[in-house]
Amino acid sequence: MTSPSTKPMRQQAEEYISKLQEDIVTALEKLDPNAPPFKRDSWLRPQGGRGLSAVFAVPHSSTSQAAAAMQNTVLEKAGVNISIVHGVLPPAAVKQMRADHGSMQNIEGSLPFFAAGISLVIHPRNPHAPTVHANYRYFETTEPIAEGQGAESAQGKVLAWWFGGGADLTPAYLYEEDAAHFHRTLKEAADPHGAAVYPTFKKWCDEYFFIKHRGEARGIGGMFFDDVCDEPHKRFPGEADAQRPRTQEAIFAMIRALGDAFVPSYIPILERRMRTLTNEHEKRWQQLRRGRYVEFNLVYDRGTLFGMLTPGARIESVLISMPETARWEYMSDLGGDGENSEEGKIVQVLRTPKEWV
Amino acid sequence: MTSPSTKPMRQQAEEYISKLQEDIVTALEKLDPNAPPFKRDSWLRPQGGRGLSAVFAVPHSSTSQAAAAMQNTVLEKAGVNISIVHGVLPPAAVKQMRADHGSMQNIEGSLPFFAAGISLVIHPRNPHAPTVHANYRYFETTEPIAEGQGAESAQGKVLAWWFGGGADLTPAYLYEEDAAHFHRTLKEAADPHGAAVYPTFKKWCDEYFFIKHRGEARGIGGMFFDDVCDEPHKRFPGEADAQRPRTQEAIFAMIRALGDAFVPSYIPILERRMRTLTNEHEKRWQQLRRGRYVEFNLVYDRGTLFGMLTPGARIESVLISMPETARWEYMSDLGGDGENSEEGKIVQVLRTPKEWV
Numbered sequence: 001m002t003s004p005s006t007k008p009m010r011q012q013a014e015e016y017i018s019k020l021q022e023d024i025v026t027a028l029e030k031l032d033p034n035a036p037p038f039k040r041d042s043w044l045r046p047q048g049g050r051g052l053s054a055v056f057a058v059p060h061s062s063t064s065q066a067a068a069a070m071q072n073t074v075l076e077k078a079g080v081n082i083s084i085v086h087g088v089l090p091p092a093a094v095k096q097m098r099a100d101h102g103s104m105q106n107i108e109g110s111l112p113f114f115a116a117g118i119s120l121v122i123h124p125r126n127p128h129a130p131t132v133h134a135n136y137r138y139f140e141t142t143e144p145i146a147e148g149q150g151a152e153s154a155q156g157k158v159l160a161w162w163f164g165g166g167a168d169l170t171p172a173y174l175y176e177e178d179a180a181h182f183h184r185t186l187k188e189a190a191d192p193h194g195a196a197v198y199p200t201f202k203k204w205c206d207e208y209f210f211i212k213h214r215g216e217a218r219g220i221g222g223m224f225f226d227d228v229c230d231e232p233h234k235r236f237p238g239e240a241d242a243q244r245p246r247t248q249e250a251i252f253a254m255i256r257a258l259g260d261a262f263v264p265s266y267i268p269i270l271e272r273r274m275r276t277l278t279n280e281h282e283k284r285w286q287q288l289r290r291g292r293y294v295e296f297n298l299v300y301d302r303g304t305l306f307g308m309l310t311p312g313a314r315i316e317s318v319l320i321s322m323p324e325t326a327r328w329e330y331m332s333d334l335g336g337d338g339e340n341s342e343e344g345k346i347v348q349v350l351r352t353p354k355e356w357v
Numbered sequence: 358m359t360s361p362s363t364k365p366m367r368q369q370a371e372e373y374i375s376k377l378q379e380d381i382v383t384a385l386e387k388l389d390p391n392a393p394p395f396k397r398d399s400w401l402r403p404q405g406g407r408g409l410s411a412v413f414a415v416p417h418s419s420t421s422q423a424a425a426a427m428q429n430t431v432l433e434k435a436g437v438n439i440s441i442v443h444g445v446l447p448p449a450a451v452k453q454m455r456a457d458h459g460s461m462q463n464i465e466g467s468l469p470f471f472a473a474g475i476s477l478v479i480h481p482r483n484p485h486a487p488t489v490h491a492n493y494r495y496f497e498t499t500e501p502i503a504e505g506q507g508a509e510s511a512q513g514k515v516l517a518w519w520f521g522g523g524a525d526l527t528p529a530y531l532y533e534e535d536a537a538h539f540h541r542t543l544k545e546a547a548d549p550h551g552a553a554v555y556p557t558f559k560k561w562c563d564e565y566f567f568i569k570h571r572g573e574a575r576g577i578g579g580m581f582f583d584d585v586c587d588e589p590h591k592r593f594p595g596e597a598d599a600q601r602p603r604t605q606e607a608i609f610a611m612i613r614a615l616g617d618a619f620v621p622s623y624i625p626i627l628e629r630r631m632r633t634l635t636n637e638h639e640k641r642w643q644q645l646r647r648g649r650y651v652e653f654n655l656v657y658d659r660g661t662l663f664g665m666l667t668p669g670a671r672i673e674s675v676l677i678s679m680p681e682t683a684r685w686e687y688m689s690d691l692g693g694d695g696e697n698s699e700e701g702k703i704v705q706v707l708r709t710p711k712e713w714v
């Protein structure tokens with residue numbers, strides 16, 4: 001056992017997501033040594049903070065021969081980004097947050113905030129290899145600093161803090177063993193932190209990543225959570241509250257366990273499927289599913305919408321989650337025939353989310 | 358001069374949009390006689406009403422040779438739809454409409470409505486041929502019919518009615534003469550109906566079809582309007598009110614003039630550009646612009662969002678506006694270099710909408 005860190009959580013969170021980003025990018029690069037490396041792109045936010053984008057995309061070649069050679073990469077497009085930002089939340093945002101945080105009940109007006117998070121989306125090229133998304137973040141609001149005290153390093157008392165995040169898998173073709181492996185790995189990481197954690201966040205994930213206008217889930221789920229702190233949480237009512245981490249240190253330990261589980265939850269699946277023999281038909285279905293991914297992200301995803309509608313947001317980072325290409329067909333003949341095709345099989349699972357573990 | 362029709366406006370509107378749909382589809386089919394015809398798909402709305410979709414899409418072939426032959430069509434994907442529906446507006450929708458219609462001031466609760474509209478999106482295959490969108494609709498709310506009087510044909514007194522619509526052009530490459538032709542044709546159709554019509558609706562169009570998170574217009578504009586009736590309209594303040602049609606008959610005459618202008622405003626442009634020699638680079642830019650089209654439609658377009666979020670809506674008709682394929686690149690090298698490339702030139706115009714006539 002090591003003794004609890006005495007560093008402020010801001011710093012611990014920043015250090016953890018930086019290391020996790022590097023681990024994930026390294027694992028992906030190792031899997032495909034002949035592909036171009038991820039492009040690291042560090043940026044500063046004029047209003048405060050910084051970020052580091054690590055992006056995979058295949059450069060465009062002027063000759064079709066060179067272009068074809070590039071099409072052999074395992075990944076089609078991927079972004080593994082971290083951002084560590086601070087600034088001032090407008091009154092409307094503060095008001096919205098009061099609902100979930102008792103410690104903010106008497107706060108009016110705007111408030112300083114700090115946020116550190118990692119966010120990733122990986123779209124592999126092979127239609128048998130699933131798209132994956134994960135995101136872990138720490139958020140803090142603090143008391144305003146009086147005018148004159150405002151040194152860059154000055155920081156008011158923490159008023160509220162919370163963690164959010166999750167990971168979810170979006171296959172175009174269903175491999176039950178992949179879905180089970182992904183969920184099992186997350187569950188095994190979560191279980192030591194409380195028996196209610198996995199079932200609660202699994203259910204929340206199925207609810208969140210749902211494309212209402214299609215009546216389908218985006219993928220086969222995983223975990224999703226938000227506003228987890230030492231105050232009571234509406235998703236852990238009654239006795240469930242004792243079956244989840246309740247201190248900042250315990251919650252951060254769970255976050256690290258889930259973050260560390262990303263590589264073992266996903267890389268073995270990618271490795272298994274990335275060289276599967278495929279054809280035009282399967283690629284067309286993958287493109288149609290990418291269209292659904294775009295629909296979810298632009299219509300429902302809170303993070304994407306928040307990013308797009310925030311003045312001064314870095315739009316290229318916000319929309320890194322988009323697939324390289326997507327497709328829409330009117331009344332497509334694919335996917336509507338239930339058990340009679342591989343396309344129909346996954347649609348059935350998306351319409352009725354399953355327990356995988 | 359013919360004498361004014363004595364038919365109810367519902368019926369006149371339905372007849373007009375049906376004929377306009379047929380005229381537009383015929384013009385498009387004539388342009389490309391070897392392509393498969395539009396697929397006519399009529400549907401009934403269980404809650405009341407009907408529609409007729411006319412959709413162009415290239416069927417999928419099992420051999421890549423047959424598929425390649427199909428790739429020679431002028432159009433890539435197109436939908437020209439009409440719908441004539443009636444039902445009951447929920448109280449929230451009624452409340453929202455009261456703001457624009459004095460005749461609804463004292464109305465509370467839900468109300469019967471009738472809507473007849475034509476809506477079209479045409480995505481040609483050649484990157485030099487622009488995408489076009491147009492939409493014309495008539496809307497009516499009526500007094501509720503008392504229980505017992507409720508024969509299918511029974512209809513209460515009209516409480517409020519209005520027209521809305523417009524047309525706009527979205528090129529991937531800028532041809533100033535095309536933009537000027539499109540705007541000039543619309544302006545010439547609008548001018549006999551009042552000098553304020555074109556300038557007012559042109560400006561409204563530039564404001565409406567704006568992708569805020571990109572700081573770019575969707576295309577080079579056209580006309581856009583809503584809530585036009587015999588009551589005062591906030592877009593025609595003061596003296597402008599005398600320079601626009603103000604009776605139901607006069608407004609419907611303007612709608613017909615604009616609807617009839619669709620074919621001459623667009624088909625000559627399509628004819629000019631549809632066989633332009635092109636290459637992979639231009640197709641890639643077209644795909645990136647299609648991505649922007651998707652972003653606008655899913656994030657900002659009221660009609661699309663209303664359709665997607667309405668329970669029981671026909672989602673395939675709502676999302677017919679999607680291009681067949683679209684593309685997203687992180688920090689694309691295309692379009693950011695101003696006057697130095699054809700891609701940069703159109704981005705400049707999208708950032709600063711121009712007067713074309």
